[in-house]
Amino acid sequence: MGDIALVGIDCAFPGAAGTAAYWDLLMRGGSGTGPVPAQRWEARDFPAVSGRGGFLDDVDVFDSDFFSITPHEAAAMDPHQRLLLPCAWRALEDSGRAPGALAGTETGVFIGMMGGEWGRLTMSDLAQVTPLLGAGSSAGMAANRISYHFNLTGPSLAVDTACSSSLVAVHLAATSLLAGECDTALAGGANIVLSPSMGMVYGQLGLAAQDGRCKPFSADADGIGRSDGVGLVVLRRLDDALADGQRIYAVLRGSAVNQDGRSNGVIAPNRWSQERVLHSAYRRAGITPDRVAFLEAHGTGTVLGDAIECAALGAVHGTAREAPCALGSVKGNLGHTEGAAGIAGLIKTALALHHRIVPASLFADRENPRLRLGERGLRLLKSPMRLPRGESLAAVSSFGMGGTNAHAVLGSAPRRPRRTGPAVAGARTGAARGAVGVFTVSGDTPEALRRNLAVQAEAVARRPRGAAAALCWSSNRVKTGLPHRFAVTVRDTDELVSQLRRAADRDPAASAGRPWGRPVVAFLFTGQGSVFPGMTAGLHRESAAYRRHLAEADEALAAPLGTSVRELVLGGDERVHRPEFAQPALFAVGYALARTLTALGIAPAAVLGHSLGEYAAAVTAGALDLDEAARLVVRRGALTGELPSGGGMIAVATGPEEVAGLLAGEPDTVVAALNGPADTVLSGPRAALARIEEELAGRGVRVRQLPASHAFHSPLTAPAAAKLRTEAVRCAPPAVPVASTRYGRMLHHEPMDADYWADQIEEPVLMDPALRALVSDIAPTHLIEIGPRAQLLQLAARGGRAPGAEFLHPAPGPGATGRDLAETVAALHRCGLDPLWEELYAPEHRVVEPMSPYVFSCAQRYWERRTPLAPARATTPAVAPAGERPPERQEPGAGPAAGRGTGDSGAPAAGRDPGDSGDPGGSGDPGGSGDPVLHAVVRAVTEVGGYPPERVVREARFHEDLGFDSVMIMQLKNRVEARLPHVGEVSVQQMLPALRSVGSLAAFLGDLITARPA
Known part of the structure; x- marks a missing residue:
């Protein structure tokens, strides 16, 4: 055996x-x-049987x-x-x-x-x-x-x-x-x-x-x-x-x-x-x-x-x-x-x-x-x-x-080799700092989350003080991502205990609502003005995944560039500001950051690239492969580096219509970028830009000079565009939607070929309309900027183009470390993403540590005392024990069969959302009496399932939230027909499409009644 x-x-x-x-x-x-x-x-009652035995409490x-x-x-x-x-x-x-x-x-x-x-x-x-x-x-x-x-x-x-x-x-x-x-x-x-x-x-x-x-x-x-x-x-x-x-x-x-x-x-x-x-x-x-x-x-x-x-x-x-x-x-x-x-x-x-x-x-x-x-x-x-x-x-x-x-x-058990490495050494010596990790806790209700936060806080407090990365990895691997989630980035157990206790002390009613679907993420790739010496060096030290992907980009760029770009990216070399090096360096960072995120399971629903950022965006979308994009970026950098000096760029806090008259008087100066309703970039000869700046300042318009070596996206770049147009470019239809800043809209069937990239050098960057199109098409819940510092997120915020979206950046500036990447992952996990956590941790930290088990609610009790010789007593299906208040919101359906923790989309569960009146009919009238059909459906559901009427809200889903199966659906059909005789006989097959929620069934039945002759 x-x-x-x-x-x-x-x-x-x-x-x-x-x-x-x-x-x-x-x-x-x-x-x-x-x-x-x-x-x-x-x-x-049974003297022949011993009055003692072994009995579980709270069975x-x-x-x-x-x-x-x-x-x-x-x-x-x-x-x-x-x-x-x-x-x-x-x-x-x-x-x-x-x-x-x-x-x-x-x-x-x-x-x-x-x-x-x-x-x-x-x-x-x-x-x-x-x-x-x-x-x-x-x-x-x-x-x-x-x-x-x-x-x-x-x-x-x-x-x-x-x-x-x-x-x-x-x-x-x-x-x-x-x-x-x-x-x-x-x-x-x-x-x-x-x-x-x-x-x-x-x-x-x-x-x-x-x-x-x-x-x-x-x-x-x-x-x-x-x-x-x-x-x-x-x-x-x-x-x-x-x-x-x-x-x-x-x-x-x-x-x-x-x-x-x-x-x-x-x-x-x-x-x-x-x-x-x-x-x-x-x-x-x-x-x-x-x-x-x-x-x-x-x-x-x-x-x-x-x-x-x-x-x-x-x-x-x-x-x-x-x-x-x-x-x-x-x-x-x-x-x-x-x-x-x-x-x-x-x-x-x-x-x-x-x-x-x-x-x-x-x-x-x-x-x-x-x-x-x-x-x-x-x-x-x-x-x-x-x-x-x-x-x-x-x-x-x-x-x-x-x-x-x-x-x-x-x-x-067989003996295992003794583990060594930072995680173990830190735990053994009580080291104060360690590698960063994301500790995760979840629950099926806000109250369940609070309960489990408290349990985990005390369990971690009993552990030896030290590094927390292995414990974070264990929480990611062991704990199923239920709907209500907590995720925090920490380096040591002291910090973790403090964060857990603070979160456990919060009022559950103040918790964020249940995440009903996975986050919808858009990647925004930064352009050339974001480069600086030593960019992403802190992240490179702490993230093995980022190091691996930056090395991939470096290898692809090495042959056409003739040198390693990695040292330019990570070191203090000022050559990084020169176009021939700045553009490959920025591409490498954008590619490596995007690949790091996608390896973590963060897949973009759409991408947008600002100017040079479109190259890494195209690779992420599948329109270019890495080697082809690297070759084109190096060629583009070399061509723009050969352009005559004397050009520059300024950012003005106004729309293009307010500068149109000034540009008419300076024919060599053009709009280089539309970054927002009041964020316009002008490009041209420096002398002309200085005159425009002086005039706008006199009008009270804020003007900022950009650290640009040339007048990009202007007629002065025409020689570079002409040469790039002769390149043979291998491209493919993108697998991920692209918001084109060349066209200012979503890319349809246009190829990202040599003409596209040539026009992209010379023509203006239509960031604002492209972002507007992206938001309209995919309705992102999160915008993630991909680049060495935050620029595009600021533009999006000022322009108000993505209301309600959360802005994230895995490397937001010179001080960025692995913690910023971890914070990005944590934020998305809190909103329903189940990341591929392995990519966040070094191998020595991917060791499962014992954790306290999930603590279930004890607010519901079910018992009917029956004996062969004594009559049955009444059943009390849901009674809160002494000392425990039933949660304000009990959301059914945590098992995998109900889609809990899988990010499936749907409506709110049977229970009260913050601010919900508890009226299933939405009229402030419990039981949905404002709508007689909805009222009848609610009553039928409560009779079949045993829920109190206030639990059966309009949005409650029959299978996921109420736990109805085929037998209960048949019982529901019979009770609905009895309560709504005007409906007549309705087959289960007719009802099936309407069984999405209590409200959808009520609407279906209401339509049937309306359609029947009086």
Whole structure:
């Protein structure tokens, strides 16, 4: 059997909500057992059943909005399913993978379940049966819901082999991984003690502990105490996990499953079958049993079960050993978690191997002498056992009532080379500064974001002080980008803690609205007047990606230029101001910046280049390849450098119409650029420009001389234009829309050929009309200037041509560093972009650090107490617990299946936006009574989904926001027809196009009513 890496864990057991709490419970020898919660059943009603056991706190809590599940559906779901969904999310995060990143992958889900108690409790009253209860009570849905909501397409199944179910699920997951059916697998199980019925069965069989506690291998053992629990592990093939740099808790070396066959009773254990499954697992693992350091036994604490198991374990492990094999069972701490028993033991064992210490066994101080553990080469641990250096091996057993046995062999994780480099050194020495990174946190609502910011702040505060780049990389990789986002650029953990706490203290109502689509980005490429010695040197020092792309440009320019442009760009060489060097240098910077951004996943929806900037814009758009553009830029620089001196350029703060008269008197002077409504550039002989400047100053018009060596974009450049027109230019239709500053509009079918580039030297730069056309065509949310300093953004701001757009610059001047690039990425991420984060970090920082898991809302509770012998009490589907105010805005639909975090466009979710009156009809009248059709639709939606009417706003989308599926749509159709008899019968096929939102359905139905004859 090939090796399988256990790379992620999440769990909740009695007295231990989370993996860290579970390990703490084990190490301190704690017990999670306690009295039966009144929520379950009244203990006095069932005196034959122990009034104690292991019970999870807040087992009724479920963040249904996050998973786009309606309140009615959530209330109908088996509580096991409600436990498993958030557990799966946290386990995937713990594996170092964002759950959303696995959407669409062949990830498998294997869930162990036992009994189907929820179905018996809910489906026995035939008058109350509904489709939601039918789906909610299916055991197979425990796995299928995870696959559905996370959009996982690998094998998905639930298995019931009684108490061995979850370990059998792990075995099946490993087998599927090795067969190549999936590359990642979630495996585990869940158990909730819903009623006393199984306890009554144990009591009638003589297997129930009087005090509700399992006491495995103890002289005081008197039977089973039942327990809740949920646990999932993330499994991958070991080679894949190592290649992806994932943390490995332990390695599953081999596992086996068998059956007792016909023995002395269908529910009685069979020693010989147990021995066979042990031998089979060790054979598959390729090891001998004497190498196993400790055993996590099934260990229920029943007289017969413990005796048979110890005999089988001793027969296999007790021979040819230098020291006895340590033996334990977590049931002493938790009770018997039944369908989740195997995963509880597996997680305990994996954590012991990870921490290299085995917890002591409860009740070891009163060992049952009848088990003859010492004779059999076994011993209970009265204190924790340190594991020696090197590989350690352990094993887990799980046996099911009915005879299905499972055994798994685990080894410690392979040693990795010690990491070195700036990230580790900084963390180790507490260095104050380090490489820059972007730390990201997100939530499905503003309140969820605030909650998770606070949790991350405290988690980072507990870490050693030092560099934060690796931690930032981890947040980018592990945390799915949900709709409400926080992103901050930092260099060290002190700075990060401060920023997180400050953000967490803000009022959630003040948070920005939900980003409904990805940012629409336009690149604006700066022209020649932006060059200066040492431009982008700070960014070059800190960004490996920028260094790589600048080197590409340098290589392309080297042959036609005859020298390296990189030193001119980065050093203090004043030759950078001469046209023959300034133009290649600026092109190199523009190309490298654009390639750095696109490599980060920032793809422009359109490009605009100002004068020389059009060359890098053309390469980014695909109209020119790099080598062709480099050749043309060098040729252009050389030709303009040969022009006679004496020309210049001035910028005047007025429109061209106000200087038309002055230009008429100076025929050699022309408008060189229209940069804005009141931003005009004039070009011509210096003497003529001086006369114009004096006249305009007298009129109170601001004039500024530009650092131009020649009168560019004027008739004085005609000789250079003529020579460039003779060049043979290889060009292609652009793949990205181009706003041409040559034509002052979007480029249509005109080629960017030699004529284009020749005219572009001589004719004016029509920046203002080109930008106006770009904004009209693509409606950008962000303008990013590509160049060594900010110029075009200032022009756009003064001209007011892009109202509402955010302006960004990855290298805004001489002091620019990697932080400016990171700030650009952070700003776009906050608005819905999911960047390709790898390009932002050096390889030594791309190491996943452990992070606190996502914290779900506990404001929604779902529980209906039912027992076989007592009548059902009322369901309370959504009640906020004491001390927690329900969020003002609960936005449904966080799972990948609902498009959460994917940047899909759409309307606002079901909930209140800031300033929303809460009126679904938009009339200030709750319930949409101002529009009777909308009112009827809102009421039908609330009846089907269980939402309060104020949650069902006009813009709420049925699938993404309200969690409606095909069954609910059919129910909605029937209710709408009943509430709106004038509509008549409407087929689902007719309704489908209108099911975009509550408002679109109401409009469709209103049109139908209007169209029908009175």
